[in-house]
Amino acid sequence: MTTIDEVIKELDEIIIDCLKKSSTSGYFAVLYKKVTVRVKEGIRNNFFDNGEMMETLDVIFAKRYIDAYKNYADGNQVTHSWKRSFELTNDNSITVLQHILSGINAHINLDLGIAAYETTRKTNIHELKNDFDRINEILSDMVHEVQHNLTTIWPPLRFILQKTGTADDLLVDFSMELARDGAWEFAVLLADNKEPAIPNLIEERDRKVSDKIKLISPSGFALKLIFNLISIFEKGSVPDKINSLKEEL
Numbered sequence: 001m002t003t004i005d006e007v008i009k010e011l012d013e014i015i016i017d018c019l020k021k022s023s024t025s026g027y028f029a030v031l032y033k034k035v036t037v038r039v040k041e042g043i044r045n046n047f048f049d050n051g052e053m054m055e056t057l058d059v060i061f062a063k064r065y066i067d068a069y070k071n072y073a074d075g076n077q078v079t080h081s082w083k084r085s086f087e088l089t090n091d092n093s094i095t096v097l098q099h100i101l102s103g104i105n106a107h108i109n110l111d112l113g114i115a116a117y118e119t120t121r122k123t124n125i126h127e128l129k130n131d132f133d134r135i136n137e138i139l140s141d142m143v144h145e146v147q148h149n150l151t152t153i154w155p156p157l158r159f160i161l162q163k164t165g166t167a168d169d170l171l172v173d174f175s176m177e178l179a180r181d182g183a184w185e186f187a188v189l190l191a192d193n194k195e196p197a198i199p200n201l202i203e204e205r206d207r208k209v210s211d212k213i214k215l216i217s218p219s220g221f222a223l224k225l226i227f228n229l230i231s232i233f234e235k236g237s238v239p240d241k242i243n244s245l246k247e248e249l
Helices: 004-021 025-044 051-073 080-090 096-119 125-153 156-163 165-191 195-215 221-232 238-248
Strands: none
Touching: 004 025, 004 051, 004 238, 025 051, 025 080, 025 096, 025 125, 025 238, 051 080, 051 096, 051 125, 080 096, 080 195, 096 125, 096 165, 096 195, 125 165, 165 195
């Protein structure tokens, strides 16, 4: 892949595959396609300082997810973060919200920093900072839009989130604040180190990010209860839910 249009085509194929397999991986794929479309629109409308660099970043970033999806499906090795995320697809008690958060964890907390580093290997990574922040504006908007649209599809979720600020804080804090700052710091860390140190730094980061899956599958009674309540109101088959998200997002 070398263009955003090719990325979008690959994401469409993943969504179709998830629909055929009734795979909950489709929830994140739908969200990610929407983010990619918005990045494409941003480049076209001069939202970014350097549209060409943003397209390169988008392709490198997306390729990490697409490769992870295909490699896991084929039984090949993937990062610890994606392995933990894809393993959740076998848990029928996990909500749509949790599936999306698990994808955000692996892709933003690990992949985004690596993609930023790889995009700027021949330049100064700090030249990317303004556009990196703009990418995160898009991601942040999409996370809030996901929450809004999930409450549209399953109205009781709105009541649950309003009455339990904990779940709402979990979505915002986990997916964006930690990810935004952590991804950039990780990208700068990679850029500041010599090539031989990069694999070990990525491995260390990968293990830390994979451990954050505990926030998505909490053992605490309160959050468990909240997610269990949410799951009660998620009616329909997996393909039904994927199609609902496609329509709403």
